[in-house]
Amino acid sequence: MRYVSTRGGASATFEEALLLGLAPDGGLFVPEAWPELGAEGIRRLAGRPYKDVALEVIAPFVGDSFARAELEAILAETYATFDTALVAPLVQIAPADFLVELFHGPTFAFKDVALQLVARLYERVLRRNKGRLTIVCATSGDTGSAAIEAVRGREGMEIFVLFPEGRVSDIQRKQMTTAAEKNVHVFAVAGTFDDCQRIVKELFADRAFAEATSLTGVNSINWARIVAQAVYYVTSALALGAPDRGVSFAVPTGNFGDVYAGYVAARMGLPIRRLLVATNANDILVRTLETGAYEKRGVVATSSPSMDIEVASNFERLVFEVLDRDASATRALFSGLSQSGAFTLPGHARERIGELFWAARASEAEVARAIAEIHKATGHLLDPHTAVGAVALQKARLAGSIGAGETAIVLATAHPAKFPEAVARAAGLTPIVPPRLAGVLTRPERCLPVPPDTGAVKSAIRSAIGWRASL
Ligand SMILES: *Cc1c(COP(=O)(O)O)cnc(C)c1O
Numbered sequence: 412m413r414y415v416s417t418r419g420g421a422s423a424t425f426e427e428a429l430l431l432g433l434a435p436d437g438g439l440f441v442p443e444a445w446p447e448l449g450a451e452g453i454r455r456l457a458g459r460p461y462k463d464v465a466l467e468v469i470a471p472f473v474g475d476s477f478a479r480a481e482l483e484a485i486l487a488e489t490y491a492t493f494d495t496a497l498v499a500p501l502v503q504i505a506p507a508d509f510l511v512e513l514f515h516g517p518t519f520a521f522k523d524v525a526l527q528l529v530a531r532l533y534e535r536v537l538r539r540n541k542g543r544l545t546i547v548c549a550t551s552g553d554t555g556s557a558a559i560e561a562v563r564g565r566e567g568m569e570i571f572v573l574f575p576e577g578r579v580s581d582i583q584r585k586q587m588t589t590a591a592e593k594n595v596h597v598f599a600v601a602g603t604f605d606d607c608q609r610i611v612k613e614l615f616a617d618r619a620f621a622e623a624t625s626l627t628g629v630n631s632i633n634w635a636r637i638v639a640q641a642v643y644y645v646t647s648a649l650a651l652g653a654p655d656r657g658v659s660f661a662v663p664t665g666n667f668g669d670v671y672a673g674y675v676a677a678r679m680g681l682p683i684r685r686l687l688v689a690t691n692a693n694d695i696l697v698r699t700l701e702t703g704a705y706e707k708r709g710v711v712a713t714s715s716p717s718m719d720i721e722v723a724s725n726f727e728r729l730v731f732e733v734l735d736r737d738a739s740a741t742r743a744l745f746s747g748l749s750q751s752g753a754f755t756l757p758g759h760a761r762e763r764i765g766e767l768f769w770a771a772r773a774s775e776a777e778v779a780r781a782i783a784e785i786h787k788a789t790g791h792l793l794d795p796h797t798a799v800g801a802v803a804l805q806k807a808r809l810a811g812s813i814g815a816g817e818t819a820i821v822l823a824t825a826h827p828a829k830f831p832e833a834v835a836r837a838a839g840l841t842p843i844v845p846p847r848l849a850g851v852l853t854r855p856e857r858c859l860p861v862p863p864d865t866g867a868v869k870s871a872i873r874s875a876i877g878w879r880a881s882l
Contacts, residue, residue, distance in 0.1 A: 412474035419738025446471035530561035602863030631668035640672035689803030773802035
């Protein structure tokens with residue numbers, strides 16, 4: 412299996428796409444062809460453990476980069492870190508509405524599902540190549556802790572996480588600063604999340620620094636993260652009658668990684684009726700699906716911070732598909748974006764997206780109401796991200812985009828205890844903190860305050876890794 416760039420200027424193996432993240436031409440890697448499971452292949456997976464389904468879904472994408480037995484061992488180890496063997500259990504909240512809980516990993520948000528795998532894949536490759544990696548990550552909360560948890564104590568990797576000081580929740584900060592392993596470095600940046608992101612971009616832009624430190628990122632455009640996320644679409648649809656019955660999914664969306672993984676599952680043959688793109692007030696995707704105009708408008712802060720984004724990077728992968736894989740047309744649109752902050756999709760491309768996708772935004776009031784109503788009706792507390800998905804599902808049913816009796820699954824992307832204030836405001840009670848999460852509240856913290864300055868971050872990285880001092 413080989414990968415091509417959405418901008419036509421690069422190709423790679425799975426291993427290369429894993430290590431590079433972004434393609435060298437600025438595009439995103441997608442598989443050269445879609446492997447098909449087919450109805451029979453899907454039916455055979457019914458009732459099998461999560462890790463076995465993961466093997467069948469992921470193996471065709473991995474090609475020769477990992478032997479099947481090696482991948483099987485890695486997957487078993489990866490999903491043993493979850494607190495339930497089901498990994499992604501289903502909960503019914505209405506006759507045709509379900510939640511798939513994706514927060515049973517070590518940091519209580521769905522990013523564990525992919526990052527626990529990616530870190531183990533990195534480790535095998537580095538061991539094989541006797542290589543080293545310096546991982547950098549700017550975070551507004553969830554990604555930083557999931558990346559640290561996945562990488563801590565692993566051979567050949569140093570991780571540097573930049574978070575905006577005073578702008579993440581207490582729990583989120585402690586999840587990052589209480590890792591005691593020497594390969595974990597947490598920088599509290601005296602600035603905003605945008606400062607953290609800018610610094611990370613500037614680190615990569617310094618080619619000499621990036622090459623000498625073997626710099627890499629773990630953001631959601633990494634192909635390996637996407638393919639790991641396709642698995643729970645398959646397991647949850649199977650549990651509710653696929654391949655004989657179609658299901659729809661409501662996906663709380665930021666960077667379009669998770670919902671694009673649903674598209675990957677559909678391309679493999681999973682009968683998905685609808686993919687709901689659920690956004691908060693940062694609604695660039697809702698506007699694009701309504702009008703075709705993809706237009707940056709700045710970010711507003713909401714109660715679902717992991718979805719507070721200005722552009723949805725993985726959307727480029729879908730645009731490439733609906734333009735019939737025309738890389739020069741894709742490149743033209745996305746370079747227009749960096750120049751003018753906007754582009755308009757051709758009408759036929761927007762129509763093709765609309766065949767499978769439907770989008771809805773949720774206001775802060777709608778999110779709070781959904782948390783309160785669902786808690787009252789079912790006893791289940793939703794976190795604000797998941798509630799955005801639940802609101803989108805209600806809207807899709809009202810609009811007839813999903814039929815009244817048709818099965819739909821909301822992706823529950825975070826545990827409510829990660830966002831106690833927002834949940835308490837909405838539902839009038841504070842979620843119980845699971846013991847595994849409570850542990851971080853009392854451990855000693857360790858982080859380095861740094862100014863919002865790339866030069867200062869570079870020298871802090873150099874002195875922390877203490878090798879190739881000539882840099
Ligand atoms: C990252 C995140 C999302 C958004 O996922 P994307 O793949 O960026 O669309 C939703 N909910 C939570 C809790 C997250 O951490």
